[in-house]
Amino acid sequence: MFGYYLRLAIKSIRRNPYLSGLMMLAIGLGIGASMTTLTVNYLMSSNPIPQKSDTLYYVQLDSWSPHEPAQEPNEPPDQITWRDAINLMQAGQASKQSAMASSAAVIEPADRNNKPFLASLRLNYTDFFTMFDAPFLYGSGWANSDDKQRKLVTVISKKTNDRVFGGENSVGRSVTIGGKRFTVTGVLNEWVLVPKFYDVTTGAFDETEDAYIPFLLKETLELPNGGNTNCWKSPEGEGFQAFLQSECVNYQMWVELPTEEDRDNYMAFLDAYAQEQKAMGRFPRPLNNRLPDVMTWMETEEVVADDAQIMMWLAFLFLLVCLLNTVGLLLSKYATRTGDIALRRAVGASKGAIFTQYIIESAVIGLIGGALGLALAAVGLQGIKSLYGDFVSELAQLDLLMVSIAILLAVVSSVIAGCYPAWRACAIPPASQLKNQ
Numbered sequence: 001m002f003g004y005y006l007r008l009a010i011k012s013i014r015r016n017p018y019l020s021g022l023m024m025l026a027i028g029l030g031i032g033a034s035m036t037t038l039t040v041n042y043l044m045s046s047n048p049i050p051q052k053s054d055t056l057y058y059v060q061l062d063s064w065s066p067h068e069p070a071q072e073p074n075e076p077p078d079q080i081t082w083r084d085a086i087n088l089m090q091a092g093q094a095s096k097q098s099a100m101a102s103s104a105a106v107i108e109p110a111d112r113n114n115k116p117f118l119a120s121l122r123l124n125y126t127d128f129f130t131m132f133d134a135p136f137l138y139g140s141g142w143a144n145s146d147d148k149q150r151k152l153v154t155v156i157s158k159k160t161n162d163r164v165f166g167g168e169n170s171v172g173r174s175v176t177i178g179g180k181r182f183t184v185t186g187v188l189n190e191w192v193l194v195p196k197f198y199d200v201t202t203g204a205f206d207e208t209e210d211a212y213i214p215f216l217l218k219e220t221l222e223l224p225n226g227g228n229t230n231c232w233k234s235p236e237g238e239g240f241q242a243f244l245q246s247e248c249v250n251y252q253m254w255v256e257l258p259t260e261e262d263r264d265n266y267m268a269f270l271d272a273y274a275q276e277q278k279a280m281g282r283f284p285r286p287l288n289n290r291l292p293d294v295m296t297w298m299e300t301e302e303v304v305a306d307d308a309q310i311m312m313w314l315a316f317l318f319l320l321v322c323l324l325n326t327v328g329l330l331l332s333k334y335a336t337r338t339g340d341i342a343l344r345r346a347v348g349a350s351k352g353a354i355f356t357q358y359i360i361e362s363a364v365i366g367l368i369g370g371a372l373g374l375a376l377a378a379v380g381l382q383g384i385k386s387l388y389g390d391f392v393s394e395l396a397q398l399d400l401l402m403v404s405i406a407i408l409l410a411v412v413s414s415v416i417a418g419c420y421p422a423w424r425a426c427a428i429p430p431a432s433q434l435k436n437q
Contacts, residue, residue: 001353001356002360005356005357005360005361006360006364008357008360008361009357009360009361009363009364010364012337012361013361013364013365016333016336019329019332019333020333020365022329023326023329023330023365023369023414024365024368024369024372025369025372026322026323026325026326026329026369027322027323027326027365027366027369027370027372027373027410027413027414028369028370028371028372028373028375028376029318029322029373029376030318030319030320030321030322030323030373030413031319031369031370031372031373031374031376031377031406031409031410031413032372032373032374032375032376032377032379032380033315033318033319033376033380034312034315034316034318034319034373034409035373035374035377035380035398035402035405035406035409036315036376036377036380036381036384037311037312037314037315038312038315038402038405039377039381039397039398039402040312040381040384041309041312042402043194043397044194044195044204044205044303045298045303046194047294047295048193048194048195048196048197048294049132049133049193049197049294051133052133052256053293053294053295054293054294054295055256055257055258055293056131056132056254056255056256056293056294057254057255057256057257057263057266057291057292057293058252058253058254058290058291058292058293058294058297059080059088059253059254059255059270059291060076060077060078060080060289060290060291060292061076061077061080061084061270061273061274061283061289062076062077062274062283062285062286062287062288062289063076063077063080063081063084063247063249063277063282063283063285064076064077064232064285065232065233065284065285066284066285069285069288070230070232074288075300076288076289076290077230077249078201078249078301079201079228079230079249079250079251079252080099080249080251080252080253081246081247081248081249081250081251082218082219082244082245082250082251083244083245084251084277085099085215085251085253086099087273088253088273089125089215089253091269091273093255093265093266093269094255094256094257094262094266095256095257095258095262096127096130096131096255096256097125097127097131097253097254097255097256098124098125098126098127098128098131098215098253098254099124099125099215099251099252099253100122100123100124100125100128100198100199100215100251100252100253100254101122101123101215101218101225101226101227101250101251101252102120102121102122102123102199102202102209102226102227103120103121103123103218103223103224103225103226104118104119104120104121104224104226105118105119105121105177105178105223106118106119106177106178106179107119107160107164107175107176107177107210107211108175108176109163109164109175110164110174110175110176111164114163114164117163119160119177119209119210119211120207120209120210120211120226121177121209121210121211121212121213121223121226122199122208122209122211122212122213123212123213123214123215123217123218123223124212124214124215125147125214125215126141126142126143126144126146126147126214127256128141128198128212128254129141129155129186129212131254131256132193132198132254134155134188134191135188135189135190135191136186136187136188136189137158137161137187137188137189138161138169138170138171138186138187139155139169139171139184139185139186139187140185140186141155141185141186142154142155142185142186142214146185146214147214147215147216148216150214150216150217150220151183151214152180152181152182152183152213152217153182153183153184153185153213153214154175154177154182154183154184154185154211154212154213155184155185155186155187155188155211155212156170156175156184156186156187156188156210156211156212157187157188157191157208157209157210157211158187158188158189158190158191159210160210160211161187169187170184170187171184171185171186171187172184175211177211177213178221178223180221182211182213188208191208192208193208195298195303196208197294197297197298197303198252198254199227199252200297200298200301200303201227201228201252202226202227202228204298204301204303218244219240219241219244222240225250227250228250229248229249229250230248230249230250231246231247231248231249232247233246233247234246235248247282263291266291267289267291270289270291271287271289274287274289275287319413323413323414323416323417324417326365326414326417326418327417327418327420327421330362330417330418330421330422331420331421331424333421334358334421334422334424334425337425338425341354341425341426342429351426351427354422354425354426355422355423355425355426358418358421358422358425359415359418359419359422361418362414362415362417362418362421362422363411363414363415363418365414365418366410366411366412366413366414366415366417367407367410367411367414369410369414370406370407370409370410370411371407373406373410374398374403374406374407377398377406378398381397381398
């Protein structure tokens with residue numbers, strides 16, 4: 001019977017092409033707007049490193065003011081101080097760990113035909129690359145001993161390698177960064193993190209950095225701060241060293257803890273460290289350290305902006321309006337077919353059969369409207385790319401899951417919208433209707 005009802009639905013659509021087209025257009029517009037915003041929200045909140053997101057933890061230490069929390073209601077700072085970053089790294093309590101910070105410096109290509117350019121820097125320990133599964137095109141990260149000895153070594157991005165070395169394997173070659181000659185140990189392949197979870201303070205949807213250098217070179221080369229720097233009291237003294245030893249937070253720290261026991265042990269270590277610092281006159285607030293995993297950290301930092309969520313709900317309201325219009329159009333369409341319905345009822349068709357036929361017709365209209373909506377969503381995502389540039393290019397894409405959701409949403413919505421008109425059609429008394437005919 002399904003095939004028979006499907007043929008009837010197609011014939012009905014062909015018989016009323018304009019009315020059917022209007023319904024498909026209404027559903028298509030609603031689905032297109034909804035899927036455009038839903039796709040962006042879905043990708044903004046996606047897991048950037050699913051294979052190990054539950055074993056990577058962000059370190060939060062509450063070293064803030066005794067008079068007020070870093071963030072209401074009682075949140076610790078979202079970064080740590082230089083002193084704490086160094087102390088935690090020296091303690092070495094995690095299987096893998098990396099303190100990090102952002103900075104910038106000018107890179108000078110050896111070829112004088114290539115102009116120097118300002119590059120974004122990531123200061124980190126070598127564990128950074130294995131912790132976050134950074135993909136290498138050539139070479140690898142530097143050695144652990146290079147971190148301790150503050151060697152001038154670097155890992156550069158593919159884009160930097162293309163710009164400075166013309167895309168050749170540059171491992172072992174030198175590049176001038178901030179006026180110093182660094183030896184290249186590795187070149188990263190294309191690395192797209194959406195969101196860039198390891199440092200959301202500088203922009204969760206920024207591109208990864210142009211070059212990576214050992215963290216301790218921050219002190220050696222007196223590199224400038226990148227990202228957000230917050231202080232609850234002024235540095236004691238002047239100069240670069242005084243600032244490094246201050247209570248200003250500008251550094252991030254991640255640890256890899258493979259088991260729940262490792263996590264509990266590291267949390268106990270953080271609390272013991274805070275108690276030790278209290279004895280030294282620091283950490284004036286009650287114990288309030290945190291160790292969120294990747295997805296918890298994304299939620300805490302509200303990576304998906306409120307504006308994006310509001311736009312998504314507005315789009316779904318627009319879909320609801322489109323469906324209400326579809327209900328009105330279906331009522332009009334079925335009102336012109338009362339004679340056919342009465343005749344079918346008179347020759348034995350049940351109310352259930354009539355209802356099923358019209359629900360299938362609604363589903364077919366929704367299916368075609370969903371396909372139209374996908375085309376409109378693709379256009380909408382291209383518009384977002386044009387408005388906001390390349391940094392959203394990874395967000396503005398429809399994957400197989402979103403396509404499936406769009407089709408399912410269109411069919412289910414149209415079936416729900418078709419229930420009332422179909423019920424009205426079934427309620428027609430055949431005898432009186434035939435008499436009027």
